[in-house]
Amino acid sequence: MIHVEGIGKRYRLGVARQDTLRDTLAHWAGKVFRKGEGTGGQDSFWALKNVSFDVAEGEVVGIIGKNGAGKSTLLKILSRITPPTEGRIRLKGRVASLLEVGTGFHPELSGRDNIFMNGAILGMTRREIQQKFDEIVAFSEVEKFLDTPVKRYSSGMYVRLAFAVAAHLEPEILVVDEVLAVGDAEFQRKCLGKMGEVAQGGRTVLFVSHNMGMISALCDRVVYLQNGSVREIGAPEATIHSYMGTEFQRVAVRPVVPEQHLRGDGTAHIREVRIHATDGAPRNQFNLFEPFRITYTVQVDQTEKLKDVTFWTLFYGDDGAVIASTFQRDTGTTMTIPPEGGEVTVSVDPNYFLPGIYSVSAGAFTRSNTFVDWADHVIVFEILAARLDGQKHDNRLGRVSFPLNWSMEKAGNAVSGD
Amino acid sequence: MPINFRELWDYRELFLILVWRDVSVRYKQSMLGVLWAILAPLITMTIFTVIFGRVAKIPTNGIPYPIFSFSGLLPWLFFAQALQVSSASMVAERNLITKVYFPRIILPAAATLAPLVDFLIACLILGAMMVYYGFVPTWHALYLIPLCVLWALATALGVGFWLGALNVYFRDVKMIIPFLIQVWMFASPVVYPASLFPQKWQWLYGLNPMAGVIEGFRWAMLGQGVAPGPVVLASVLVSVLLLGGGVYFFRRMERSFADVV
Numbered sequence: 001m002i003h004v005e006g007i008g009k010r011y012r013l014g015v016a017r018q019d020t021l022r023d024t025l026a027h028w029a030g031k032v033f034r035k036g037e038g039t040g041g042q043d044s045f046w047a048l049k050n051v052s053f054d055v056a057e058g059e060v061v062g063i064i065g066k067n068g069a070g071k072s073t074l075l076k077i078l079s080r081i082t083p084p085t086e087g088r089i090r091l092k093g094r095v096a097s098l099l100e101v102g103t104g105f106h107p108e109l110s111g112r113d114n115i116f117m118n119g120a121i122l123g124m125t126r127r128e129i130q131q132k133f134d135e136i137v138a139f140s141e142v143e144k145f146l147d148t149p150v151k152r153y154s155s156g157m158y159v160r161l162a163f164a165v166a167a168h169l170e171p172e173i174l175v176v177d178e179v180l181a182v183g184d185a186e187f188q189r190k191c192l193g194k195m196g197e198v199a200q201g202g203r204t205v206l207f208v209s210h211n212m213g214m215i216s217a218l219c220d221r222v223v224y225l226q227n228g229s230v231r232e233i234g235a236p237e238a239t240i241h242s243y244m245g246t247e248f249q250r251v252a253v254r255p256v257v258p259e260q261h262l263r264g265d266g267t268a269h270i271r272e273v274r275i276h277a278t279d280g281a282p283r284n285q286f287n288l289f290e291p292f293r294i295t296y297t298v299q300v301d302q303t304e305k306l307k308d309v310t311f312w313t314l315f316y317g318d319d320g321a322v323i324a325s326t327f328q329r330d331t332g333t334t335m336t337i338p339p340e341g342g343e344v345t346v347s348v349d350p351n352y353f354l355p356g357i358y359s360v361s362a363g364a365f366t367r368s369n370t371f372v373d374w375a376d377h378v379i380v381f382e383i384l385a386a387r388l389d390g391q392k393h394d395n396r397l398g399r400v401s402f403p404l405n406w407s408m409e410k411a412g413n414a415v416s417g418d
Numbered sequence: 419m420p421i422n423f424r425e426l427w428d429y430r431e432l433f434l435i436l437v438w439r440d441v442s443v444r445y446k447q448s449m450l451g452v453l454w455a456i457l458a459p460l461i462t463m464t465i466f467t468v469i470f471g472r473v474a475k476i477p478t479n480g481i482p483y484p485i486f487s488f489s490g491l492l493p494w495l496f497f498a499q500a501l502q503v504s505s506a507s508m509v510a511e512r513n514l515i516t517k518v519y520f521p522r523i524i525l526p527a528a529a530t531l532a533p534l535v536d537f538l539i540a541c542l543i544l545g546a547m548m549v550y551y552g553f554v555p556t557w558h559a560l561y562l563i564p565l566c567v568l569w570a571l572a573t574a575l576g577v578g579f580w581l582g583a584l585n586v587y588f589r590d591v592k593m594i595i596p597f598l599i600q601v602w603m604f605a606s607p608v609v610y611p612a613s614l615f616p617q618k619w620q621w622l623y624g625l626n627p628m629a630g631v632i633e634g635f636r637w638a639m640l641g642q643g644v645a646p647g648p649v650v651l652a653s654v655l656v657s658v659l660l661l662g663g664g665v666y667f668f669r670r671m672e673r674s675f676a677d678v679v
Contacts, residue, residue, distance in 0.1 A: 080519035082676040103517045108446040120435040
């Protein structure tokens with residue numbers, strides 16, 4: 001279905017940046033006068049080099065890698081927006097690419113008009129759009145504003161409408177960039193469901209995402225790009241694991257910078273945050289329900305030991321809202337930190353967080369509940385949509401899910417009691 | 419790099435919707451809306467009538483100056499607008515070019531069509547003026563007017579392909595276009611009749627397709643002036659070369675548009 005053979009893409013930095021004739025003239029003049037120095041070399045770089053892989057019909061392939069690894073360039077080449085410098089691509093079937101939501105939306109046109117506009121740009125025929133029009137409108141939840149110019153839409157409405165059109169594309173091959181990163185959480189979930197449907201529907205899908213939960217939930221195979229080359233291709237779990245291992249290890253340990261200290265009485269501060277698995281290995285991605293630990297390196301800024309302090313931690317969701325908190329004072333214990341400092345660890349065990357990305361803030365109180373320190377958004381971790389036991393995540397709603405006790409009494413017991 | 423007509427046909431709906439968008443967006447958020455399509459040539463005509471008709475007293479072979487200049491302005495303004503929007507189209511739609519694949523050539527092509535609406539609206543005014551001044555179009559108008567429009571369109575498109583592609587690489591093109599249009603207008607028989615041109619330089623007009631378009635349009639509508647002569651053939655050839663070369667140049671350059679624009 002898709003055959004990619006040894007493709008490479010070279011960008012020439014010098015040429016790409018010649019915005020005016022003057023620059024070009026200067027460039028040519030420079031070339032003439034610096035004859036023999038050779039061209040290319042430094043002012044060009046390979047965004048992709050020697051990339052090969054095949055995608056079978058109906059397969060859903062995820063592309064992962066750090067920023068600048070060449071993911072977007074690869075998608076642009078696959079969707080024929082830009083030609084590869086070398087190598088060959090064979091695509092069988094109609095390709096639609098979704099590198100951005102709302103490509104071609106015109107602010108002056110109404111929502112209705114933009115559905116047709118955007119649909120045509122994404123490669124839908126007028127008939128197709130007409131057939132799916134009601135479905136698209138219902139999906140977008142903007143029925144009431146269909147005849148309003150989209151420039152009056154809120155950004156949420158805009159994204160919903162744009163995605164609604166895209167979600168109803170039915171090409172043989174769908175190429176999607178990280179477009180789900182926009183929109184509110186509720187709508188994202190809806191889109192995810194739709195993407196899942198598309199993936200199940202036997203369509204060939206290639207998509208880039210930083211959301212490992214989504215990648216592992218939707219993909220049959222994952223291509224891991226590093227510095228423009230394929231580092232690994234394989235099953236989602238294994239590939240994501242090695243990606244996390246190599247790319248994320250460093251950020252599992254982070255120093256706290258001065259701007260992150262929001263409050264504090266100056267007696268001590270958190271200097272570094274480390275997030276790690278129960279075996280102590282620094283890591284910031286965990287499977288669903290896998291326990292982990294966060295360790296705070298505390299520096300005491302006075303000569304005496306710091307007595308009777310209690311630590312706390314806040315967990316933020318990726319929308320910035322606090323999802324959960326934990327306070328040491330609830331346990332009735334306090335800590336005493338020696339003048340040379342110490343390491344305070346909180347065990348997130350059991351771990352009830354559902355898949356997603358969470359940010360951590362931490363701090364400490366004195367006995368009278370004034371702030372010793374408050375270090376804000378010091379580290380990020382991610383919970384994957386795969387469980388330790390290999391079972392798939394069941395896509396339940398919410399940010400945390402904890403087991404509670406359930407009971408049942410036979411119906412009628414309450415009234416028939418004596 | 420020939421044109422892939424089959425592919426172009428597949429993208430006909432995108433082409434049509436782009437034209438439709440340009441037309442429907444054209445007057446949104448302007449208070450007078452479609453009135454501008456009438457006002458713009460009328461105002462220009464008034465200025466020309468005062469300066470070239472009254473002050474400079476340019477001879478027009480007995481045709482009242484207002485209708486003389488208006489009949490020249492219509493095809494000219496259409497051409498100038500088409501040239502301007504098609505040259506700017508690639509940069510204006512950079513968002514599309516960098517995000518979606520489609521034959522790039524439909525962008526300048528779609529852009530040239532929207533000014534046609536202005537042209538048709540302004541034609542109504544010309545009709546009214548013809549009634550007022552007592553002019554009757556010749557029967558040649560039946561085929562000459564469409565031919566002239568087509569010719570102007572092809573010429574604008576030819577230049578638009580060249581400049582549109584160049585504009586992707588050099589934003590200077592955007593600066594040059596207004597001057598080009600100005601010089602080109604005065605090199606065309608808009609404010610003066612072609613016959614005013616010195617006899618021994620008349621052949622130069624053969625190089626300017628717009629001279630043929632305007633003279634032909636005027637002659638067909640007003641029945642006065644000079645009927646298109648053999649020099650027209652040379653002009654048509656110039657247009658064909660501009661268009662053919664433009665397509666070739668555009669197709670050569672388009673591969674790297676998305677990387678550069």
